[in-house]
Amino acid sequence: MLTINHLCKRYGKFTALNDLNLHIDRGEVFGFIGPNGAGKTTTMRIVCGLLKANSGEVYVDGIDALNCSSAIKRKVGYVPDFFGVYDNLKVIEYMDFFASMYGYDKNDIRETIYGLLELVNLSDKQDSFVDGLSRGMKQRLCVARALIHDPELLILDEPASGLDPRARYELKEILRNLGDMGKTILISSHILPELGEMCTSIGIMEKGRLVTSGKVDDINDKMHGEAPIHIRTLSDMNEAVIILKEMPNISDISMNEDEIIAKINGDDEAVANLISNLISRNVKLIGFEKEQVNLETLFLDLTGNKEPKKGPDDFLSADQIMNGGDNSGEN
Amino acid sequence: MEKIKSLRINPILNKELIVNSRSIKISIQLALYNLILMLIALPIFQGIVSSDIGRIDYVSVMQIYPILAAVQCAVICLAIPIFTASSIAGERERQTLDVLLTTPVSTMSIIRGKLLSAMFSVLLYVICSLPIMSVAFIFGGMSWLSIIKFIILVLVASALAGSIGIFCSSITKKTISSIILAFVIIGVLIFGSITLFSLIIGIIEYTTSYLNSSKYKFFFAPFLLLGNPAVLIANQVITDFTGIGIKDVGKEIKSNLMPYVYFVTQFWTLFSIIVHLLLTKGFMKLAARAINPVKGKSKKNVLSDSRGNANAKNINQTNKMAANAVNNNPNDNNMPDSFVNSSADTVTDNADSMGNDN
Ligand SMILES: Nc1ncnc2c1ncn2[C@@H]1O[C@H](COP(=O)(O)OP(=O)(O)OP(=O)(O)O)[C@@H](O)[C@H]1O
Ligand SMILES: [Mg+2]
Numbered sequence: 302m303l304t305i306n307h308l309c310k311r312y313g314k315f316t317a318l319n320d321l322n323l324h325i326d327r328g329e330v331f332g333f334i335g336p337n338g339a340g341k342t343t344t345m346r347i348v349c350g351l352l353k354a355n356s357g358e359v360y361v362d363g364i365d366a367l368n369c370s371s372a373i374k375r376k377v378g379y380v381p382d383f384f385g386v387y388d389n390l391k392v393i394e395y396m397d398f399f400a401s402m403y404g405y406d407k408n409d410i411r412e413t414i415y416g417l418l419e420l421v422n423l424s425d426k427q428d429s430f431v432d433g434l435s436r437g438m439k440q441r442l443c444v445a446r447a448l449i450h451d452p453e454l455l456i457l458d459e460p461a462s463g464l465d466p467r468a469r470y471e472l473k474e475i476l477r478n479l480g481d482m483g484k485t486i487l488i489s490s491h492i493l494p495e496l497g498e499m500c501t502s503i504g505i506m507e508k509g510r511l512v513t514s515g516k517v518d519d520i521n522d523k524m525h526g527e528a529p530i531h532i533r534t535l536s537d538m539n540e541a542v543i544i545l546k547e548m549p550n551i552s553d554i555s556m557n558e559d560e561i562i563a564k565i566n567g568d569d570e571a572v573a574n575l576i577s578n579l580i581s582r583n584v585k586l587i588g589f590e591k592e593q594v595n596l597e598t599l600f601l602d603l604t605g606n607k608e609p610k611k612g613p614d615d616f617l618s619a620d621q622i623m624n625g626g627d628n629s630g631e632n
Numbered sequence: 633m634e635k636i637k638s639l640r641i642n643p644i645l646n647k648e649l650i651v652n653s654r655s656i657k658i659s660i661q662l663a664l665y666n667l668i669l670m671l672i673a674l675p676i677f678q679g680i681v682s683s684d685i686g687r688i689d690y691v692s693v694m695q696i697y698p699i700l701a702a703v704q705c706a707v708i709c710l711a712i713p714i715f716t717a718s719s720i721a722g723e724r725e726r727q728t729l730d731v732l733l734t735t736p737v738s739t740m741s742i743i744r745g746k747l748l749s750a751m752f753s754v755l756l757y758v759i760c761s762l763p764i765m766s767v768a769f770i771f772g773g774m775s776w777l778s779i780i781k782f783i784i785l786v787l788v789a790s791a792l793a794g795s796i797g798i799f800c801s802s803i804t805k806k807t808i809s810s811i812i813l814a815f816v817i818i819g820v821l822i823f824g825s826i827t828l829f830s831l832i833i834g835i836i837e838y839t840t841s842y843l844n845s846s847k848y849k850f851f852f853a854p855f856l857l858l859g860n861p862a863v864l865i866a867n868q869v870i871t872d873f874t875g876i877g878i879k880d881v882g883k884e885i886k887s888n889l890m891p892y893v894y895f896v897t898q899f900w901t902l903f904s905i906i907v908h909l910l911l912t913k914g915f916m917k918l919a920a921r922a923i924n925p926v927k928g929k930s931k932k933n934v935l936s937d938s939r940g941n942a943n944a945k946n947i948n949q950t951n952k953m954a955a956n957a958v959n960n961n962p963n964d965n966n967m968p969d970s971f972v973n974s975s976a977d978t979v980t981d982n983a984d985s986m987g988n989d990n
Contacts, residue, residue: 349734351925370926374736385726389654390647401643402735446731 302327302485303348303454308357310343310509317343319509321357325487325502327453330480332496332517333489335506341489342382344506345456348487349379361454375403378447382458382489386431386439392418393427396446403450410449417445421475437468444475455479457488473499529553530572532561532579533588541584548578560588643737644745649752658753662760665707669764672703697768701782701869704761705862708754708790709822713814715753716797717807719746720923724805729923739920743802747794747916754790758783778872785868785901789861792908793818795915802919822862829856854893858900858907867900 303325310318318340325331333341346352348359350370359366366373386395393414400410418424421441426434434442440460447455457476461469476499480486490496496503497517504514534541538556545551545563550571553564565571572591579586652658676696720743723729732742762779769779793814800813832853857863871877882889882897889897896903 346730351730351733353926367926371736371738374734377734379731379734381727381730383727384731385728387647387651387726387728389651394647394650398643398647399731399735401646402732402737404736443731 302329302362303331303487304358304360305344305348306358306360308344308347308359309355310340310347310352311355317509318347318354318357321506321509321511323504323511323514325485327485328480328483329502330476330486330488330500332500332503333487333506334491334496334503335489339506340509341506342458343509345379345458345487345489348373348454349377349456350374351379375450376453378450378452378455380440380443380447380455380457380460382462384439384443386434386442388430388432390431391428392423392431392434392442395431395442396449399446399449405449413449413451417448420448420478421445422471437464437471440464440468440472441475444472448479453485455484455486457486459489459491461490528592529562529564530575530589530591532563532586533559534561535585535587536583541579544579544582544584548575551575562592642741642745642748644732644742645748645752646745648745648749652749652753658756661711662756665711665757666760666764668707669700669703669761673700673764673768697765697774698869698873700761700765700768701865704758704765705786705789705865708757708786709793709818709861711757712750712754712790712793713797713800713811713818716746716750716794717801717810717814719750719798720801720919721804721807721810722801725807733923733925739924740916742923743795743798743916743919746798747791747912750794750797751787751790754787754794758786774872778868781868782865782872785865785905788905788908789865791912792821792859792861792915795912795919796821799915799919799922802922822860825856825860826863829853832856851890852893854889854897858896858904859911860904861908864901864904864908867904 303323305321305323308318308321309316321340321344323344333344335341343352347354348361348366350366350373354367357367361373361376364372364376390398396414396418397407397410400407400414415424415427418427421444423438423441423445426438431439431442440463444457444460447457460472460476464472476486476488480499480501488496488500500517502514502516503520505512532541532545538561541561542554542556545554545561550566551563552566553562555562565575576586576589673696676699718725720729723732733739765782766779768774796817797810797814800817801807801810804810804813832851836851836853867877871879878897878900882894882900886894
């Protein structure tokens with residue numbers, strides 16, 4: 302549905318998009334995550350024809366978006382991150398106005414407009430002035446507006462920012478409905494856990510590149526597989542570390558005051574084997590758990606933004622402990 | 633489908649009309665405008681009536697017409713840049729322009745809608761002033777035809793002023809700079825052309841007195857005034873008022889005029905209207921280009937990787953030329969981007985169509 306190949310965009314000397322590649326299948330809800338300034342908005346604006354790319358290709362439904370942007374405009378609905386509304390215009394007139402911008406006759410499209418207002422829960426507001434709506438309502442109105450021409454691809458730039466939890470929930474419901482209706486949705490956000498619930502796929506962007514992307518389920522699996530295990534034991538921790546080090550599929554062993562943290566390379570079978578192995582070697586296990594990793598951790602991990610979540614600086618690697626911790630200052 | 637669409641009322645115009653009809657601003661402006669006209673007309677009327685016992689001097693009544701016409705034109709010339717300043721800049725400030733640009737409506741239609749809505753306001757002004765104007769017209773013995781002509785000319789002039797205002801609005805970020813720029817351009821158009829005209833005539837007169845050939849004294853200089861809205865309207869008003877206009881002056885000095893120039897003076901209003909409309913169209917095009925995100929800005933990147941055919945070299949070359957054309961003007965700070973770039977754009981556009989033909 303949306304394919305981006307080798308997209309580059311420079312603002313003057315600053316490179317905002319650097320060889321971006323992305324593919325979104327029809328019917329997917331794709332979450333676009335990245336720190337501020339990663340280039341999410343830039344990408345979206347290029348796809349919508351609001352910005353010119355320096356090089357690269359963008360195809361929407363097989364149509365070259367960079368060279369025939371007029372054909373694209375009927376296929377794409379865009380909800381910008383910041384948007385204004387007109388003074389002195391009523392909700393229903395606002396919708397009529399955009400319907401006429403797409404060449405629809407006011408009377409033919411009335412039912413559709415009512416349907417859309419219903420969808421975004423603004424039916425009772427149709428005679429209110431748009432500048433009098435709350436931010437969340439404006440946001441929803443903007444979504445309804447972007448859907449007026451029944452686009453195949455809906456692009457939402459940080460739709461959840463500035464919304465209260467309830468409005469956020471409602472928006473999420475709307476998007477879920479749209480996803481069920483078979484629309485392809487590209488959505489950017491900072492709110493990772495929510496994206497995880499809403500999206501079928503996720504792409505993580507940083508410095509104008511797509512760092513990683515994939516299906517949410519796959520990413521969850523992957524993260525689950527890579528999550529470190531926390532081991533607590535009554536017996537001497539150093540002994541346990543030595544035992545762990547002998548095992549082939551254990552890596553990244555470190556320890557703090559009362560736990561050993563290690564990564565295990567393998568599925569649940571490997572975990573079960575590890576436990577029985579430790580017990581058979583007389584390690585007195587009192588705690589063994591797999592760390593709950595969420596998207597947030599993955600995000601911080603992948604974008605290299607190592608914000609101390611559990612104070613990793615307190616951790617000393619097992620090697621340092623074994624060596625008496627004399628080179629700990631180097632970290 | 634396209635045809636049916638173009639027959640319908642421009643959606644932007646439609647929206648602006650709804651919004652304007654709710655805004656109290658326009659009523660206040662109209663009231664102020666009529667107040668100004670009245671304040672100017674009233675003393676003249678009073679002078680007429682009290683000048684002599686019971687006798688009304690019709691010639692003095694007629695004087696009111698050129699004065700009111702001048703005031704009307706001045707107010708409209710001042711008001712239009714203010715009307716139109718926010719047309720695009722306001723959409724930018726409110727961040728609604730982006731959304732308009734994601735719809736299939738062309739940038740030219742957006743500009744057209746904005747211009748039509750500005751002209752609609754002018755029409756309101758003119759209609760509101762009709763009562764006062766018609767007193768001057770009718771008592772002055774002017775025909776309805778003159779009134780209609782006058783209104784048409786005011787609309788033509790306001791189309792030009794409006795397109796300039798919208799163009800300025802499309803290249804500036806703030807409404808206030810748009811207003812100032814529009815005043816500057818309109819000022820250059822009105823006073824600059826007259827100054828240049830006088831200058832050329834002066835120079836020709838000075839040099840020909842030595843050469844002792846008075847023929848073709850005016851050269852092409854009168855053409856400079858074809859795009860001057862003040863001359864257009866003043867000519868009409870003066871012709872109505874005194875019975876003498878550019879046409880008659882042209883006949884008188886025919887021996888001094890080149891044949892083409894003479895021909896143009898005989899159909900001055902018609903030619904002037906054509907020039908006005910062409911200028912209007914030009915400014916609208918520039919404005920449409922300025923707000924078009926995909927065409928207006930960067931030129932270096934027209935050549936995308938996808939176009940690897942034989943024309944690529946060609947396009948590349950034209951692009952370089954275009955880039956040079958832009959680079960030659962680096963100190964032209966006052967000139968808005970699109971001015972500098974418009975030639976470059978045309979070049980690349982041609983290159984584009986060349987590329988697409990294959
Ligand atoms: N008009 C512009 N001129 C110059 N630089 C720009 C412009 N717009 C964006 N940038 C730069 O491009 C980079 C990417 O910006 P973009 O808005 O795409 O980021 P983003 O991922 O949407 O960030 P955020 O999460 O804050 O919305 C930023 O570093 C920004 O400084
Ligand atoms: Mg952004």
